[in-house]
Amino acid sequence: MHSRIAIVLCALTCAAAADTIHLRNGRTIVADVVRDKGERVEYDIGEDTYAIPRASIERIEAGVGVPTSSGAAAGVNIAAPKVDSGKISQLLSDGKMTPELLAEVERSGDKRALAEALALFAIQDQQSGKLDDARSHMERVLSLFPEDGDFAATYAWILLKQERASLAEGYAADAVRKKPDLAFAHKVLALAYYKNDKIQEALLEFNKAKEISPSDQEIEYYLKALSRQAKAEADLRTDASTHFNMRYEGDKAPLKLREQILEVLEQHFDDLVSGVGILPRDPIVVVLYTNQTYFDVTQAPQWTAALNDGKLRIPIEGISTVTTELSRVLKHELAHSFIRQATNGRCPVWLNEGFAQLVEPRSAAGYRSQLAALFQSGNQAPLEALESSFIGYNSRQAAVAYVESLAYVEYIRDTYGMNRVSDIMRSLSEGESPEEALKSSIHDDYAQLEEEFARHLR
Secondary structure, rough: OOOOOOOOOOHHHHHHOOOOEEEOOOOOOEEEEEEEEEEEEEEEEEEEEEEEHHHHEEEEEEEOOOOOOOOOOOOOOOOOOEEEEEEEHHHHHHOOOOHHHHHHHHHOOOOOHHHHHHHHHHHHHHOOOOOOHOOOHHHHHHHHHHOOOHHHHHHHHHHOOOOOOHHHHHHHHHHHOOOOOHHHHHHHHHHHHHHHHOOOHHHHHHHHHHHHOOOHHHHHHHHHHHHHHHHOOOEEEEEEEEEEEEEEEOOOOOHHHHHHHHHHHHHHHHHHHHHOOOOOOEEEOOOOHHHHHHHHHHHOOOOOOOOOOOOOEEEEEOOOOOOOHHHHHHHHHHHHHHHHHHHHOOOOOOHHHHHHHHHHOOHHHHHHHHHHHHHOOOOOOOOOHHHOOOOOOOHHHHHHHHHHHHHHHHHHHHHHHHHHHHHHHHHHHOOOOOHHHHHHOOOOOHHHHHHHHHHHHH
8 A cells, every 4th residue: 555545634524514513402512524314413522432323413504614633623513503583583493594584584574583583594595506696695685784793793704715815804893893892703803814824813812702791611622722833833933936925934945946846836726626526715825844843833643644734834844845645635635625715614524535535636547446345345334434534544554544435436537527525515505415425426325335345346
């Protein structure tokens, strides 16, 4: 087995979007990953998996991202904002706003109720992949109440979900100005600053949020994660190209290497724009580390070769030129940024990592005999288990998970065409579950695809 195969991970996109589970008894559960299985709901916290009856759940709200066990800070889990539905609460059907209910509220002539209904609709549309509709609703809300800090913060949250951090920062800053005692606004602004590579400003806002809400454990987690980064990156220098902002230690990253890395990244960027059909809106941050600093900052497993947690984090110690292998690592990590935007942050890990390896490019053909033996013995990882982060795996488990992921995506491409992979991603962006997206694209559920693939191996 190639010594570097299957050892790159994306801490943010591996976990997809975090969910807050609201129970009927009033309790809430913030989970890394949630899977609705019909009569029960399964959820992951760290490396542990739990299940609860679906009947005990009132609703599930998606967050901006997930704090993973890697300690990477880009996946800030800010659950969907609360909207005081006031007069419209009794109209909601199963907690959902519909076009018919919205029209009814509008006919009532109650301006505040209309704004709240539009905000609820915007959050729903964002979570179901209707991105343009979500923005349109919030723009109308802000035209009704331009000085409302809660609504401005909600719009900033939606823009962050859509990877529009530059635009989100302005609305979040406006929300903080209008309502300085709103912890949610400070958290959203902190995340916007972080994504725009303003770590010190992000720390300041998280500290303000903590003053307002001292018992918020999420804030405490992110303060620790960002403090590690701020300490490690305090003296980093900067460089840039058309689509990338680079940070590096002056004496650890020679000029020639930096120029090569930016040149190769720009080439990969163009390839991925053509291949995925997505154009990232904001510059992508690349941070070059010594090996020790990389592991100190990311808290990633030792088997990782790089990491994309919203920023491309690359250990370069001992590297003087961009080798073929480093070029593959760079393209793999960059692919995660495109996949996240293409799927609205909803990509299961097996598709995420399989596609990222496919575009490097890599092939699972060299592992066919090992895969055949794995499937024949029944020791393969089920696709359902490959939906969640690989970050808790040891090096052998991770290698198997990555090879399986590559093999499945490669099989879908070769059997059904690359456009079917794109169809799966589009369905994911529209709110379908991974298995629903698979079935609507190639007419196979997980069990059928696994059986089909096993026959292919035989």
